[in-house]
Amino acid sequence: MSAELWLTQLHENGYRVTAARRAVVETVEKSTRAVTPLEVYDLGRKKYRALGLVTVYRTLEKLEELHLIQRVHQPMGCQAFISMGQGHQHLLLCQNCGQAAFFEGDDLNPLINSIARKTGYQINEHWLQLFGLCANCR
Amino acid sequence: MSAELWLTQLHENGYRVTAARRAVVETVEKSTRAVTPLEVYDLGRKKYRALGLVTVYRTLEKLEELHLIQRVHQPMGCQAFISMGQGHQHLLLCQNCGQAAFFEGDDLNPLINSIARKTGYQINEHWLQLFGLCANCR
DNA sequence: TCGATATTGAAAATCATTATCATTAAGTAT
DNA sequence: ATACTTAATGATAATGATTTTCAATATCGA
Numbered sequence: 001m002s003a004e005l006w007l008t009q010l011h012e013n014g015y016r017v018t019a020a021r022r023a024v025v026e027t028v029e030k031s032t033r034a035v036t037p038l039e040v041y042d043l044g045r046k047k048y049r050a051l052g053l054v055t056v057y058r059t060l061e062k063l064e065e066l067h068l069i070q071r072v073h074q075p076m077g078c079q080a081f082i083s084m085g086q087g088h089q090h091l092l093l094c095q096n097c098g099q100a101a102f103f104e105g106d107d108l109n110p111l112i113n114s115i116a117r118k119t120g121y122q123i124n125e126h127w128l129q130l131f132g133l134c135a136n137c138r
Numbered sequence: 139m140s141a142e143l144w145l146t147q148l149h150e151n152g153y154r155v156t157a158a159r160r161a162v163v164e165t166v167e168k169s170t171r172a173v174t175p176l177e178v179y180d181l182g183r184k185k186y187r188a189l190g191l192v193t194v195y196r197t198l199e200k201l202e203e204l205h206l207i208q209r210v211h212q213p214m215g216c217q218a219f220i221s222m223g224q225g226h227q228h229l230l231l232c233q234n235c236g237q238a239a240f241f242e243g244d245d246l247n248p249l250i251n252s253i254a255r256k257t258g259y260q261i262n263e264h265w266l267q268l269f270g271l272c273a274n275c276r
Numbered sequence: 277t278c279g280a281t282a283t284t285g286a287a288a289a290t291c292a293t294t295a296t297c298a299t300t301a302a303g304t305a306t
Numbered sequence: 307a308t309a310c311t312t313a314a315t316g317a318t319a320a321t322g323a324t325t326t327t328c329a330a331t332a333t334c335g336a
Contacts, residue, residue, distance in 0.1 A: 094259070119272075129264065130263070132260045
């Protein structure tokens, strides 16, 4: 029932809870793969017929702002979103079915420190993403 | 003079070497930060006035196909390209000036193997990218 | 319940990218 | 060097995704 938590988050941040937002939130929160705005629109309309595509874009924008979802970058495009895992997590995506799994990658600190030393950069953020085949698809 | 090598690559793969392509190749090859098609267009026109934006898109497409450039994913957008480093390398980007540095991240294998074991995924590819401030900007 | 105002969906506008097409130019064969 | 085949070009139009506009509606605190 994490969808209710998302709606609470919206409300606590001064946004109203509407039927359209419910449909979007329930659609995205339930998905185990990254979904595009158009997919959210199609799926969301099954829950709330009057849902508009523009509202999907606007709601996704707010969910991203509240760190409830994140944009997923893939070779084929970067317009899909998925719910955020707990804490700092990275994504593992199935190249066949799109299924997403989260993992922690905190073992990266030694590598990052070493790069910082070698390059003189101050490193603030890192992206790590793995691609492969999930247990079902392999 | 790596630009000449790129043009040779194009030629060896059956593509013609034209003034427009020279302008694009020289612009992208020389840049130490990721450049968008529009930026390539503007910069390239200083070398070859008649250059068209469409040709920029088409040339970038071919350079990517030949693995001479790669698309750079960033929070602000994913339409920029940068020349490929040698071998398997990762990117470190300055959040202020865009300056890019390459680094190798082969120490990732233990982490990747561990994730594969835990999740049951067969992992084929990985993306690692760091963001921070370069020595000049910090 | 009321009322201020955030939110909505439709339509139009914008922006990036791709397709069309007649013209030009690269590069091989002569 | 010249001719010729055909890839490549740039202008324009078409497409597709995202954003803006706006009048109508619905949320939610008072």
